[in-house]
Amino acid sequence: MDYRKKLIVEPGTKIKLRDIDPAFHGKHATHEAALTDLQKEVARLTQLQYLLYAEKKHALLIVLQGIDAAGKDGTCWHVLTAMNPQGTTVTGFKQPSEEERAHDFLWRINRHTPALGQVGVFNRSHYEDVLVVRVHKLVPREVWSRRYTQINDFETRLVDHGTTIIxxxxxxxxxxxxxxxxQRLEDPHRQWKISDADYKERAYWDQYIAAYEDMLQKCSTSYAPWYVIPSNHKWFRNLAVSRIIADTLEDLGMKMPKPTVDLETIRQQYHAAATTASI
Amino acid sequence: MDYRKKLIVEPGTKIKLRDIDPAFHGKHATHEAALTDLQKEVARLTQLQYLLYAEKKHALLIVLQGIDAAGKDGTCWHVLTAMNPQGTTVTGFKQPSEEERAHDFLWRINRHTPALGQVGVFNRSHYEDVLVVRVHKLVPREVWSRRYTQINDFETRLVDHGTTIIxxxxxxxxxxxxxxxxQRLEDPHRQWKISDADYKERAYWDQYIAAYEDMLQKCSTSYAPWYVIPSNHKWFRNLAVSRIIADTLEDLGMKMPKPTVDLETIRQQYHAAATTASI
Incomplete structure (x- = not known):
């Protein structure tokens, strides 16, 4: 199935999240049934990232958003274990530092955008500035409401430079x-992560949904689309995300760069070295 | 086998690399025979990095040096696929940029040291400033010869902050x-990486060995030891490196942090949420 077609937020359309089933899982009934497909996507990602790294004509920026426990960390791990760590960076955007708050909201984001040849994953992102910031009224409406355009302009610039944004x-x-x-509450290895705020934030669920819907409508563009990934099933989330990334990268038509040296000359150097007893 | 004992450069001793067999491979005869042990070390690394990340009392800095094709990239990949990418960063140090050259040689290094809770891997490092820089006489002897002490001082500071350096x-x-x-010459996927300098650098083999030996003698310290990893066999290199890292991390006696909240209160919040029909 072409998950890009199925899960994309068509630019300009208003979507209602309640019309989307977060438990959707495609044709496979279980994780086990999806394993072969999952492995296939992982192999594609490995090969495509190597091409991206070698060719150095494109950068890939993956932005992950979702409510607490939606699986941002797990998605990062799944996607990135398919890739050579030398060509990838994850940036988690938490509450801004004093220095970051003293700058415009895109200043800290801009410093972490991937260079050509690199893959960057944003675990949370500039979109927090129209999500948590809006829900908790950290800045007035006239400030956050202008940010959708500012974000689109910023992403346009990245795309113009050769960045693919998903x-x-x-x-x-x-x-x-x-x-x-x-589950977290009963897992001794994860209890330290529990915060008092987890349950309090649930009271804002509807406000978050409204903020997500606006973000999806206003910032899903032809050049930097949003996808809504049904994520109740972690394995389906991983399958959909990795297939969408692989399909998108494949469309770039990347090619292995030509050798920068004359291979015949190098072969002669090799034979000269190989026939020298001592080196 | 305790590879730390076997492969460490004892602080203050002069080692002769020619006395070390680069084809050493321990008790296993083949990669297949070592698989179980390799998987065991990967599992240990996963668990120990999670602890490091959770506890946030230590940082881990792994420095990789070696001649071209020695396997620095492959080692990075092997070690880091065991770890959650959110807690790790690889930094490859290539020829310094104009801005970097305008600063002291540790300036660019310092910016990439891992924070507490993080693992940083340096693929090449500040040691290039006593290796390639020395061999090719990029700075005078009186400059590079002072760097051993400067490096030890710098690493002391990192260790004092809670960084474990391997x-x-x-x-x-x-x-x-x-x-x-x-192999690279005959592999269409890697021909683009071939540089004319590859063979030319081989003419400096002995000078490199001398520079490596000085570096190992002068900068293997009790607080930041050097290990010489026989790397002709890639699988042995991976096994030795991952075991040394795991053994070192284990010695830190890290503990899962205690929950910052009262779990009983959270359980009540959970039950309150679970019994509310709508949310």
Missing amino acids: KFFLYISPEEQLERFR | KFFLYISPEEQLERFR
């Missing part, structure tokens, strides 16, 4: 979030 | 390097 909104149901909180 | 010199024979060049 944005994933990981969508889970409130029941699934609650279940994941419960 | 330095690996990946050691291959000239014959093995030649064989790897040959």
